[in-house]
Amino acid sequence: MAKISEAAKAECNRMQNKYKELLHSVEVEIDKLEKELTSTEDNFEAAKKKIDLAVLYIKASSFVATICYISIEHLDIRIENQLNDGRRLINKAIMLLEEALGDYGDDSLSLNDEVHEYLKDKFSDEWRYKFICSFGYVIDYFKFCYGENSKWLQNFIEIEGRLALLSKNIIDFKSYIKELSPEIEGYIYRVKLMNLAKSLISASAEQYRTKYELQDRRPDDMKMALNLTGTLRRIYVYLNEVEEAEEQKKIYDLWKKKLDTDLKAMKK
Structure with missing residues (x-):
């Protein structure tokens, strides 16, 4: 590694300090x-606070990612401990959203009707769309900071799968049509x-299927791919997009057949 100049270190610290201050401010808000x-007893009010x-x-995770990015840009140093801290913040956010909106993908599209009724005037359609977009951008930011050779990139398949389901569960299906x-x-x-939810679910299903094929063929990976594919088909059926729904059924049946065949082979 080339010697790092004092000027580069100073500039790195100067830029990082701005984001460390912003991070501290958000941490105060979090606490x-x-x-x-x-102390919130009402379940609907609690769901809103969780969101x-x-x-x-x-927001905190995005500041952590930026602090890491500055280190990479100015010092060519990737601090994995910091990145892992930011990834844990992302997972905390996902857990809270799942508690508020649900983490299901293989059931009815409207299991959280009552929550959506309460949240209807609190989060606009514009806010919901931009929120899912911004969350996706933060996840991509972390993947970039980790680098394409990081062992942690596989963990993002699960993170993106959970985000895909959240993009569905943040939609008020009861009122959509x-x-x-x-x-x-x-x-x-x-x-x-x-459209974003459909795209994220489709991409995540393909990621899980590819992971199943190219790695150790863990049944849970293919089951997750099937879960997501089934979810996407239900959305197409709900929207009366018949051709797309039929195509997803074909994909589901093909992948299910593949999994069943592999499971039988494993038992021999």
Whole structure:
């Protein structure tokens, strides 16, 4: 490694300190909201606070990623411990969102109707779409900072799979069709979010299938791919997109047959 100049170190510290201050401010907000959450008895109000807290965790993780990126850019040093801290913040955010919105993918599209009824006027369609986009950007930021040869990249397959399901569960399916008119406020973002959810679920299913094929053929990976594919098919059925739904059924049946064949072979 080339010798790092004092000027480079000083500039790195100067830039990092700005984001460390921002990180500290968010951590203060997190502590405050966590205390409020512990004393919140109403389940719907708690769900709202969990989403707000998840937003803060994501914001904190983005500052951690930026601090790491500055180190990479100025010193050519990748500090994995810091990156792991940021990844843990992402996982905390996901857990909170799953508690608030659900983590399911293989059941009804409207298991969280009552939560959505409560949240309807608290998070606009525009906010929901931009939130999922920004969360995805933060995840991509971390993947870039880890580097393409990092052992931790495999962990992001699970993270992105959970985000894909959250992108579905943040949609109010009970009202979606009824509000599918350009004249109703938020129409563009409702459609954008639905298309984004379909895209994320499809990409995640393919990632799990590829992981199953190219690594150690863990049945759980293929089962997750099947879960996501089944979820995507249910969305297409709900939207009356018949050809797309039939295509997903073919994919599901093909992958299921592959898994069943492999499981039989493993038992021999």
